Amino acid sequence: MSTGTGAGTGAGAAAGGGAPRSSTARVALGWALVGVPLAYGVVETVLRASKLFTG
Amino acid sequence: MVPLLDRRRSIAPPGFNRWLVPPAALAVHLCIGQVYATSVYKNALVQHFEVGNTEIGVVFSIAIVMLGLSAAVAGTWVDRNGPRRAMATSALFWVTGFLVGALGIATSQLWLLYLGYGVIGGIGLGIGYISPVSTLIKWFPDRPGLATGMAIMGFGGGALVASPLSTRLLGLYDPDYDSSVAGSVPAGDAVAMLFVTFAVAHALFMAFGAATVRVPAEGWRPDGFDPASVRSKALVTTASVSARNAIRTPQFWLLWVVLFCNVTAGIGVLEQASPMIQDFFRGADGTSSVAVAAAGGFVGLLSMANMAGRFVWSSTSDVIGRKPIYLVYLGVGLVAYALLALFGQTSTALFVLLAAVILSFYGGGFATVPAYLRDLFGTFQVGAIHGRLLTAWSTAGVVGPLIVNGFLDAQGTPGRLTAEAYRPALLTMVALLAVGLVANLLVRPVAARFHEPAPAAERERGERTGGRAS
Structure with missing residues (x-):
């Protein structure tokens, strides 16, 4: 499995050859944007689910 | 535009x-x-x-x-x-x-x-x-x-x-x-x-x-990715099948049945999750040992299992293959459903565990089906084929609640039901899963007559990428 930048090979990759536009920071920001609300939902649901064993 | x-x-x-x-x-x-x-x-x-x-x-x-x-x-x-x-x-x-x-x-x-x-x-x-x-x-x-x-x-x-x-x-x-x-x-x-x-x-x-x-x-293509490694797997095609042709293949309709059965079975639990756990543990005096707040926690736990199943099982399918993972969803799901129907009332832990497994398979079925379609029909129009397959979800969304509510309405009054009242509905879901299991077993590679001629598929791709097709 490729886990790097995913720059890859082929027509698109060969066409430019410049520095990657999408930095690691952009990827981290993108994941944070969706990860934070998702984490909020998971935490709230875990708290609710815990009532199954405590309530 | x-x-x-x-x-x-x-x-x-x-x-x-x-x-x-x-x-x-x-x-x-x-x-x-x-x-x-x-x-x-x-x-x-x-x-x-x-x-x-x-x-x-x-x-x-x-x-x-x-x-x-x-x-x-x-x-x-x-x-x-x-x-x-x-x-x-x-x-x-x-x-x-x-x-x-x-x-x-x-x-x-x-x-x-x-x-x-x-x-x-x-x-x-x-x-x-x-x-x-x-x-x-x-x-x-x-x-x-x-x-x-x-x-x-x-x-x-x-x-x-x-x-x-x-x-x-x-x-x-x-x-x-x-x-x-x-x-x-x-x-x-x-x-x-x-x-x-x-x-x-x-x-x-x-x-x-x-x-x-x-x-x-x-x-x-990704660094280090060898397309030949994918091609060597069973049921994975390198050909392209159009959406119009895909719906003429038995494979599309077998997958439609698979998705329909899997979703209907999941809805069987989801639809009634909160009252169901209370009814399963209702004593002779009519009161349930599971409080309303705990039942709400059960619904939350099922949501987690549903979400986790989408990621975990779909990722697992990359390793063991699409057809085998659906054998797990439908085969193990069938056993879990039967155990839930027959022995679910004996232990809260067992009930929760079985329901969570069923819901994880429900989520997994949704998430894995696009990759299954890719394997069978290629990437050419996989989005369009996936769209057509989702009519199975809509149908299950109507049929699932009808089955569950129909059986429960015939069994008695909501709030006074017991585990036995659920048995006919749950065993119907077992039968549905068996149908889905057989449909999945019948899936074979798509016949070559449905494949797009290679130049046509390439031309279509070239138009979409501004003539950059190689």
């Missing part, structure tokens, strides 16, 4: 990081997954419109039916125009649906809620659901199950986010509403405000998805 949304404008530049595509897809799926959190304000709408549960429940049913229909009808359009235009269109419909729905609530016109959230929002649901799928498969040819699992996990996660968020916002918009007090119901105006809030927030979130998503350039 907005040129910025053109497929050609969304082709990734060299060096683009493919790991930006899953959050773009998640942004859309997290928003549209809100559809599974409608129960939060269901009672408020019942009271506001002074109608029964059924009339309000219809809003959700319309949305799910429209999801399947719009995915089926718009699938080819989504494949041709690319994910950016599809996500923007989905956002437009989804947000408009909220606003029209809010207008319906504010003016007490139920038909506007049907039209807004149900019809218009449902179209946004269908287009949004399929919009990133084929793109993710193309970005992750080495791990298509993982890629679609991540996105479709977002649809399950959307309810997890929207449910507590809605409760908090409703408390903010209606100070008299206290979710911790049994019987407290928010005012209709607060729900209208909630819809407007979701419209604004989802517009921003989905715009992020549309702006971020990219399609890979023709001929792109």
Whole structure:
């Protein structure tokens, strides 16, 4: 499995050859944007689910 | 037409990081997954419109039916125009649906809620659901199950986010509403405000998805990826099958049956989760040993299992293959369902464990099916084929509750049912899963007569990428 930048090979990759536009920071920001609300939902649901064993 | 949304404008530049595509897809799926959190304000709408549960429940049913229909009808359009235009269109419909729905609530016109959230929002649901799928498969040819699992996990996660968020916002918009007090119901105006809030927030979130998503350039493949490694697997084709031809193959309809059976079985538990666990542990005196709060916790646990199953099982399918993983969903699911029906009442832990396993398979079935389609029909029009297959979901969304409610209505009064009352409905689900298992066993590679001639498929791809086909 490729886990790097995913720059890859082929027509698109060969066409430019410049520095990657999408930095690691952009990827981290993108994941944070969706990860934070998702984490909020998971935490709230875990708290609710815990009532199954405590309530 | 907005040129910025053109497929050609969304082709990734060299060096683009493919790991930006899953959050773009998640942004859309997290928003549209809100559809599974409608129960939060269901009672408020019942009271506001002074109608029964059924009339309000219809809003959700319309949305799910429209999801399947719009995915089926718009699938080819989504494949041709690319994910950016599809996500923007989905956002437009989804947000408009909220606003029209809010207008319906504010003016007490139920038909506007049907039209807004149900019809218009449902179209946004269908287009949004399929919009990133084929793109993710193309970005992750080495791990298509993982890629679609991540996105479709977002649809399950959307309810997890929207449910507590809605409760908090409703408390903010209606100070008299206290979710911790049994019987407290928010005012209709607060729900209208909630819809407007979701419209604004989802517009921003989905715009992020549309702006971020990219399609890979023709001929792109990940570093170190050898296409021959995929081709050597059983049931994985290198050919291209069009959406029009796909629906003429037995494989498409076998998968339709597989998805229908798997979803119907999952809905069998989801539909009744809260009352079901209370009924299973009802004593001779008529009281249940499972409190209402604990039953709510059970629903939360099932949501987690549903979401986790989408990611975990779909990723696992990349390792063990699509057909074997569906044998697990349907075969092990069948055994779990039978155990639940026959012995579920003996232990709360056993009941919860079996229900969680069933729901994880339900989620896994949704998330793995795009990769299964890719294996059988190729990437050529996999989005359009996926869209057509989702009619199985719509059908299950209608049939599943009908089976469960039909059997339960015949067994007695809600609130007084016991485990035995559920047995006929659950054993019907066992039979349905057996049908799905046989359908999956019958899946074979698609016959060569359905394959596209190679030059035609290449020409189509060339047109979509501005003549850059190699």
